[in-house]
Amino acid sequence: MAINWFPGHMAKTRREIKESLKLVDAVIEIRDARIVKSSANPDVDEICEGKPRIILLNKSDLSEKKVTNSWIEELTKDNIKVLEVNCITGEGIKNIRGALNELLKEKHDRLKNKGLVKIVDRVMVVGIPNVGKSSFINKMAKNNIAKTGDKPGVTKSKQWIKTNQNMELMDTPGILWPKFEDELVGLNLAFTGAIKDEIMDIETLALKLIELLQREYPENLKERYKLKELSDEAIKNMDEIGKKRGAMISGGEIDYNRVATMLLDEFRGGKIGKISLEKP
Structure with a gap:
């Protein structure tokens, strides 16, 4: 069963995200816990260029707990933290701040030594379409999405969203997946409703x-x-x-x-x- 669905504006989206990376401290990537591999755009590793990253395994209430735990173990690295969440109910969301503090400890220590008391981290949110990005942003913003003003170097199409966790989120267009060379990837995305x-x-x-x-x-x-x-x-x-x-x-x-x-x-x-x- 061949699934061919390749939107043409992927190159533009990749370029925009790459340009915006210099404006953020870390990246939050959202995946579907049932299809952790298929819901990951293979370009993200390359695009994020070693930026501290949190991978959120969304819809973890629908996946097998032991398998999700295996994925967490598999994907966790020095500059990558992996958390299971439910972006609709908000379960697991409270753990993000702690994970971010660990990833950005060096930066926070440096700023505290300069006498800065309140540190606000800027974080880019990425993910393929329909993986729960909007639900996550709404939950973080307490359903009150608002621009926090255009920052230098940020075009008006990019939106900064305030949260009550000393974090500003940059919303991005869904990073679109490339052609499905593996038929199973296309099927998994279709099974879960991503297509x-x-x-x-x-x-x-x-x-x-x-x-x-x-x-x-x-x-x-x-x-x-x-x-x-x-x-x-x-x-x-x-x-x-x-x-x-x-x-x-x-x-x-x-x-x-x-x-x-x-x-x-x-x-x-x-x-x-x-x-x-x-x-x-």
Whole structure:
């Protein structure tokens, strides 16, 4: 199932972010905890050029705890802290300030030695589209997004957002992902709703999701849809789910579109259980 979706303004976005890096102390990158690898733009490492970074694994309430912990261990480095959060409820958000203090300790000590009491850090927020960036910024700004005034060298399109954590956030356009050379990356983004369903064949997408779940999370699939046994063929499992949920059309045929929509909605809402589609 080929997924080709490559917006053309990625180069401009990359250039803008690179130019803005000199204005910030650190970077907060947001990823989806269920697809930690697929929701990371591979260009971020290069663009951020060793800037202190916090990686937030958002939607961690929907992922498997032990897998998320493995990712935290895998990604943590000297200048990178990794935290699990839920940008909707705000869970884990309070840990950001402490992580930032650790990353910027040298800078803070230097400023304190000069007699500065209140230190405000400037932080750039990056992430692919639809990964929870807006929810995070709204939560940090207590749903009161306001410009803090244009700073020198900052174009009017960039927005500085005040928070009550002695932090100013620079919002950026979603860093768009490059072409999907790995089909699985495209599928993972589509499963989690990062690519709009309108441009997808959702029946095929749901079938691919069933294939993955019957292999990796068979008990979740059986329990959610009251299936006694699973077939090796995803289409047969899809048929059974349709029958159990009464998703039928006249003549006893399965309404595949209805099954697909329901299955994707329930997966994205966590109703099939805590699922991690990628492991370190």
